[in-house]
Amino acid sequence: MGTNHDIPAIEVKNLTVSFGPRPALLDMSVRIDQGVSVGIIGPNGAGKSTFIKAVLGFVKPDFGTVKILGFPAAQAKGLVAYVPQRGAVDWDYPITVAEVAMMGRYGHIPWWKDPSRSDWQIVQEALEMVRMEEFSDRQIGQLSGGQQQRVFMARALAQGADILLLDEPFAGVDAATENAILDVLDRAKKSGRTLLVVHHDLTTAGEYFDLLMLIKQRLYAYGSPEAVLNPDLLGEVYEGKLRVFSGLKGQRESV
Amino acid sequence: MEFVYQALVYPLQQSFFQKALIGGSIAAIVCSVVGCLVILRRMAFLGDALSHAMIAGVAGGYLFMKLVFQTEAYAPAMLVGSLIAAVVTVGSIGFVSRVSRVKDDAAIGIMYTGVFAAGVVMVSIFRNYIHIDLVHFIMGDVLGVADHDLWVAAIAASIVLTAVILFFRQFQLSSFDPVMAASIGMPVVLIDYALTTCVSLVVVSAVSMVGVILVVGLLITPAATAYLLCDRLDRMMMLSAVFGVTSVLGGLYLSIWLDSSGGGAIMIFCTLQFLVVLTVAPQYGLLARWTRLRRMVPEQLVEDVLVTLTRQGGTAATGSLLAGVIGADQERISRALKFMTRDGLLVQTPEGLSLSPDGEREARRILRAHRLWETYLHRVGIPAGEVHQKAHVLEHVHDRDSVEYLDDLLGHPISDPHGARIPENHVSCEAGNICSLSILREGRTVSIESVGAAAQNSGLYPGQEVTIGPRLEDGVTWSVLLEDGRTITLSHSVADAIKAKVLS
Numbered sequence: 001m002g003t004n005h006d007i008p009a010i011e012v013k014n015l016t017v018s019f020g021p022r023p024a025l026l027d028m029s030v031r032i033d034q035g036v037s038v039g040i041i042g043p044n045g046a047g048k049s050t051f052i053k054a055v056l057g058f059v060k061p062d063f064g065t066v067k068i069l070g071f072p073a074a075q076a077k078g079l080v081a082y083v084p085q086r087g088a089v090d091w092d093y094p095i096t097v098a099e100v101a102m103m104g105r106y107g108h109i110p111w112w113k114d115p116s117r118s119d120w121q122i123v124q125e126a127l128e129m130v131r132m133e134e135f136s137d138r139q140i141g142q143l144s145g146g147q148q149q150r151v152f153m154a155r156a157l158a159q160g161a162d163i164l165l166l167d168e169p170f171a172g173v174d175a176a177t178e179n180a181i182l183d184v185l186d187r188a189k190k191s192g193r194t195l196l197v198v199h200h201d202l203t204t205a206g207e208y209f210d211l212l213m214l215i216k217q218r219l220y221a222y223g224s225p226e227a228v229l230n231p232d233l234l235g236e237v238y239e240g241k242l243r244v245f246s247g248l249k250g251q252r253e254s255v
Numbered sequence: 256m257e258f259v260y261q262a263l264v265y266p267l268q269q270s271f272f273q274k275a276l277i278g279g280s281i282a283a284i285v286c287s288v289v290g291c292l293v294i295l296r297r298m299a300f301l302g303d304a305l306s307h308a309m310i311a312g313v314a315g316g317y318l319f320m321k322l323v324f325q326t327e328a329y330a331p332a333m334l335v336g337s338l339i340a341a342v343v344t345v346g347s348i349g350f351v352s353r354v355s356r357v358k359d360d361a362a363i364g365i366m367y368t369g370v371f372a373a374g375v376v377m378v379s380i381f382r383n384y385i386h387i388d389l390v391h392f393i394m395g396d397v398l399g400v401a402d403h404d405l406w407v408a409a410i411a412a413s414i415v416l417t418a419v420i421l422f423f424r425q426f427q428l429s430s431f432d433p434v435m436a437a438s439i440g441m442p443v444v445l446i447d448y449a450l451t452t453c454v455s456l457v458v459v460s461a462v463s464m465v466g467v468i469l470v471v472g473l474l475i476t477p478a479a480t481a482y483l484l485c486d487r488l489d490r491m492m493m494l495s496a497v498f499g500v501t502s503v504l505g506g507l508y509l510s511i512w513l514d515s516s517g518g519g520a521i522m523i524f525c526t527l528q529f530l531v532v533l534t535v536a537p538q539y540g541l542l543a544r545w546t547r548l549r550r551m552v553p554e555q556l557v558e559d560v561l562v563t564l565t566r567q568g569g570t571a572a573t574g575s576l577l578a579g580v581i582g583a584d585q586e587r588i589s590r591a592l593k594f595m596t597r598d599g600l601l602v603q604t605p606e607g608l609s610l611s612p613d614g615e616r617e618a619r620r621i622l623r624a625h626r627l628w629e630t631y632l633h634r635v636g637i638p639a640g641e642v643h644q645k646a647h648v649l650e651h652v653h654d655r656d657s658v659e660y661l662d663d664l665l666g667h668p669i670s671d672p673h674g675a676r677i678p679e680n681h682v683s684c685e686a687g688n689i690c691s692l693s694i695l696r697e698g699r700t701v702s703i704e705s706v707g708a709a710a711q712n713s714g715l716y717p718g719q720e721v722t723i724g725p726r727l728e729d730g731v732t733w734s735v736l737l738e739d740g741r742t743i744t745l746s747h748s749v750a751d752a753i754k755a756k757v758l759s
Contacts, residue, residue, distance in 0.1 A: 081438075082438050106424050
């Protein structure tokens with residue numbers, strides 16, 4: 001996209017967001033470089049969804065800044081492509097695979113125009129990239145879980161954004177689907193995109209992502225899985241709500 | 256011939272019928288199109304609320320013009336009044352549900368009945384000034400459509416249809432995925448208000464024809480009918496408009512033939528139309544659903560067939576033979592056999608159907624689950640007479656983790672309580688896999704991969720090639736033959752702690 005690769009994909013500085021006396025995010029600073037895949041982990045109610053909203057430019061910070069590729073988040077519309085949680089989508093909606101992917105182009109099409117040939121071309125390429133081109137005319141409810149996730153990945157790719165934000169793509173999917181999604185994430189990363197993935201499963205977090213970000217109101221750790229999946233740190237953040245810390249992938253290498 | 260002419264052509268020549276048809280069709284088209292968005296947004300109840308709230312606006316507009324300008328029943332003022340009432344209602348619904356613990360649906364119920372009641376009271380207090388027929392308003396009078404009603408409907412329709420066509424993508428995306436819509440910079444809140452305004456306009460234009468109570472039907476039913484047939488929003492809107500028009504056409508004829516209320520007849524026709532589509536829709540209809548359910552072969556039956564075939568040696572089965580053993584009727588069995596052949600579990604041989612390699616593997620897996628469950632049931636003290644029956648039900652619980660849990664719990668038994676052999680865990684024991692030594696059966700040769708803490712003194716060490724010997728002492732002791740001819744015996748926990756790579 002011709003952007004300078006020294007500019008961080010996402011740069012958060014001293015971000016505090018609150019909806020009352022207890023802040024959702026407190027003094028968070030993090031710099032995520034371009035082209036990495038980051039797993040965002042943390043207990044329920046830790047501010048993961050607030051962080052997503054901050055990156056998408058939906059929240060007004062009490063203090064601090066969020067910059068996307070150097071632009072303030074509120075003005076960086078469309079630079080981050082969002083892939084919603086499976087549960088947030090109405091799978092009965094009368095819409096086909098190609099139409100969902102085309103939504104990725106909506107931000108680029110002026111309101112008085114129809115999608116152009118090049119828009120359709122981009123959609124086609126995005127569907128090919130996730131191997132869904134054969135299903136273009138299928139209604140989205142008639143797909144398997146993995147295929148559904150891939151359609152939304154295609155939409156994110158068609159959007160042309162360099163940063164993909166995925167909200168729990170692995171929640172409630174079977175092993176085969178999980179592999180299919182991983183495969184798509186891998187291809188997206190190989191093409192130079194930055195991936196931000198909210199992830200629940202600590203046992204696979206170290207295996208799936210280059211870097212992990214552990215948050216609970218504050219940023220507890222950001223770095224390699226070996227460093228972040230540290231029993232003491234996890235114990236502090238999860239307050240004993242998580243019993244199985246041993247045997248997490250990534251930990252073993254550090255011992 | 257005369258009869259047909261009287262029934263079909265004669266009404267068309269009447270001016271009241273023509274006006275009703277034109278006005279009704281315009282209102283129906285625009286209602287149906289907007290209705291698609293309404294049902295996808297789950298706003299049906301809001302449509303109902305808006306139509307009721309209107310009466311306050313109509314009365315207010317009437318009163319305002321009457322008192323200030325002395326004009327009687329000035330239509331534009333009543334229209335603006337209705338829109339104001341609609342916006343106030345929507346605003347107060349949002350306010351109540353935001354600031355209190357009262358949820359959306361209750362807030363809608365409270366506010367619209369309140370505004371509706373205010374309108375009714377206003378009309379009755381000022382009955383000397385306002386000449387609105389409440390019954391007309393509530394029931395509608397499509398057969399008495401006045402010219403100004405037609406104008407209102409036409410203007411509202413052109414505004415709304417233009418908006419929907421121009422901003423189709425905005426409406427589509429913000430109803431499908433508002434988060435994405437906002438993230439690419441669409442003004443989601445504004446689009447929401449635009450949609451609410453469209454619904455208000457549409458309702459205003461249709462109320463004079465079908466009345467307050469039925470207008471929500473005209474909004475929802477054609478759209479829902481089209482929803483059962485379409486997988487794309489643009490097509491759904493077009494088809495919905497068609498259903499709206501056919502409802503008006505059919506309903507008007509119905510009302511002439513039956514000499515009934517026009518609005519009522521239109522909605523009856525519309526509902527019947529929905530019920531017909533609900534029954535026969537090719538994919539989402541009841542008949543389609545019913546045939547799908549009938550065609551579906553239950554997994555349990557497939558498993559029963561697999562196991563029965565294995566027990567009989569795996570070959571040459573006929574439907575009637577199987578039906579006898581399994582106890583299902585022959586039609587279901589032959590459907591199951593067809594399904595399984597298509598799925599590659601069975602193959603056709605000259606003698607009959609027999610298990611394919613895939614089918615055999617699947618059958619062994621289920622048989623293994625069944626016999627492990629039998630052993631388990633026996634162990635927990637279920638009387639021998641009931642074991643088989645219970646295990647037959649439980650064998651359908653056969654996901655890998657559960658079966659391996661049972662296997663380990665029971666000490667990796669080789670045979671079940673009846674003495675029948677429990678098939679080996681053939682997935683983990685495939686050559687080249689690394690597994691725990693405890694799950695291997697006699698005759699396997701393996702190379703030891705790792706020796707856990709519990710097996711430090713077992714006499715085995717990584718890199719050794721050994722052959723598994725027979726299980727001793729009622730199956731609780733494992734024996735391993737070394738290359739130099741010695742035999743080593745292991746307990747369950749020690750055997751568990753040794754990981755081995757299967758060679759053959």
